[in-house]
Amino acid sequence: xxxxxxxxxxxxxxxxxxxxxxxxxxxxxxxxxxxxxxxxxxxxxxxxxxxxxxxxxxxxxxxxxxxxxxxxxxxxx
Numbered sequence: 148x149x150x151x152x153x154x155x156x157x158x159x160x161x162x163x164x165x166x167x168x169x170x171x172x173x174x175x176x177x178x179x180x181x182x183x184x185x186x187x188x189x190x191x192x193x194x195x196x197x198x199x200x201x202x203x204x205x206x207x208x209x210x211x212x213x214x215x216x217x218x219x220x221x222x223x224x
Contacts, residue, residue: 148193152186156185157178157186164177
């Protein structure tokens with residue numbers, strides 16, 4: 148969803164700049180450049196959810212790896 152949001156913001160800015168009267172390459176360049184800070188602020192909640200999911204997945208993988216190591220070493224706690 149985050150990537151789709153970034154693409155949508157970039158496309159909207161490029162279209163707005165073309166409608167304002169900029170030529171193809173100038174509108175495309177400035178639209179892409181302006182989409183970076185706009186995405187940073189507009190997609191903050193989505194980015195934070197993505198980071199939380201990545202941290203949770205990393206924690207689960209680390210716990211599973213430790214469990215496997217414990218079982219392979221023959222220790223029972």
